[in-house]
Amino acid sequence: MAREVIRVETTGVGDGRAGATAPSATLLADLARVADEVLPALVARLGVSGLGEIEVRHDGWHVRVRRGAASGTTSRPTPTGSTASSGTAAGSGTAAHSGTAAGSGTGAHSVPHEPTVSSPGVGYVSYRSGLAVGHRVARGDAVGWVDVLGVRQEVVAPIEGVVGELLVAAGDPVEFGQSILRLLAADGATSARASA
């Protein structure tokens, strides 16, 4: 994939999140906001944009989020602060990508080897209505969810691709990290590992 870099000045951020706060805040408040709001927003945006890197500059600081070099097609945010399993994060803008971090596990820096989307939690699997083998999905699409005590944790396609195989029947239980479906990369030539 071509490495495309965009630099986003705060005044030019489309959703306004990064530039919304007055610059008079203390350093600590700034850091907290960067960690809690800006980073998850950037990570989510990076995940669906197809870009290699996003950088935000504002006042004295700047934040750059870059796609991991080793993983190629999979976004690998390193922060561990967000969690998909508490249930409270489900449905927010960051929920999809907290699952990405969770699924990477101990193999975070290894070359992709398993062309599957894995479960972000322990519970029962459901697929998006009508989803079937052969369907094309865009990067960032919710392909389904895992029901954890009644709270949905989204299963998100980390790459654009074609559904190759549903590995778990809808309604069946899954454990954390279990492979849920196989996703073929959009060009059809390779399968890509994806931890959604």
Add this chain to the structure above:
Amino acid sequence: MFNRVLIANRGEIALRILRACRRMGVSAVVAYSEADRDTLAVRLADEAICVGPAESRRSYLNAAAILSAALVTGCEAIHPGYGFLSEDDAFAEMTRAHGLTFIGPPPEVLERFASKAGTRELLAAHGLPTIPGSHGMLRDDGHALDEAERIGYPVLIKPSAGGGGRGMRMVRTARELQQALTVCRSEARAAFGDDSLYLEKWLQDNRHVEVQVIVDRYGNGVHVGDRDCSVQRRHQKIVEEGPSPALDAAARQALAESAVRAVVAAGYENLGTLEFLVDQEGNAYFIEINCRIQVEHPVTEMLSGIDLVVEQIRLAAGEPLGYTQADVQLRGHAIELRINAEDVRHDFRPGAGLVERYLTPGGPGVRMDSHLYAGYEVPPFYDSLLGKLVVWGEDRTAAIERAKVAIDELVVDGIITNIEFHRALMDSRPFLDGGFTTNLIDRVGSAAFLTPTAS
């Protein structure tokens, strides 16, 4: 009785609970983190289910993941082991709300005994002697200074929640107290999510003696004797034995009887351990109750022949105790050595890595509870406990002799351990004399035991 139980813990205690389930004919599912995929309990379980990544906050401490795992695997009860969610009344309540049984005290009992300060007041009202301390939680620094003045320095700052020495400090002056309060608050908040602190009179050179109790929901209770856990470093136990060398027969009986009487009267239920500090004059002061199975429970099992984990499961299922104090017979002396992955020569720094060779001791009166095997990789994410070597002898001398033989047989190659330290302790004068106090190792340093001059 339950058909199927979820074991929500790791390491040696997950294996221990699995063995109890097997003995009872109860099917067991082990919940594990990604870092524990290769642990022995997972390998031996009837079923195992991954609940999250290595980070315990997202796996072993993740109440929703644990409950969901119990539900999807068809379990009827959850055994929390020790640490993690084992004394979390909110988790116990959630467990019940999902139609499952928490193996331990019921939620309302856990809640009643959740605050250490509150428990001291409650059990003091039921006849247990307590250490002079602050009235309730410290409201602010000014309150702390007033209370410390009233109690008299030195005082010990203690967090209301949790254990394991975190958030605890001994201070000798008002100035030290003021400095330590901030540190203790942040430590307690980080470790337990609760920064309430209280003060206790600091007893110099004390011993740690605890009483094991078993109480059913119908108000029947027995004690199963005492354990002495005075061999500690940084408030963490490394050797436990029973009966305590600090008490004579009359004092021992009086302490154990007062303990079980108090908890039954206060409405306690299931397994519990009452911890006491014993001063140089032999006065015992109640400090806290542990509402769970403890690491050192095998000491009591060796003395009594009672399987404490089986009792815990049985009582949680609603069975009556079924025996009386007269049926509990304690015999001989038992010693438990905690085998930890830690560097004794460098401040007990924890280690991790591949276990290249693992050979366990055997023979009469020797028991090894451990999740190790050759080829197992000890992950760096959790506590350093590798296993427990427990020995029994007809008296204390015989038990120590057996401990030495067993330690010499134990081989754990590939990772750093405290095995050598245990061997030195068994030859050290303070241990042989039965005169260990809880601060001794921290005061003289571990090196003093590793050189011949100390013994």
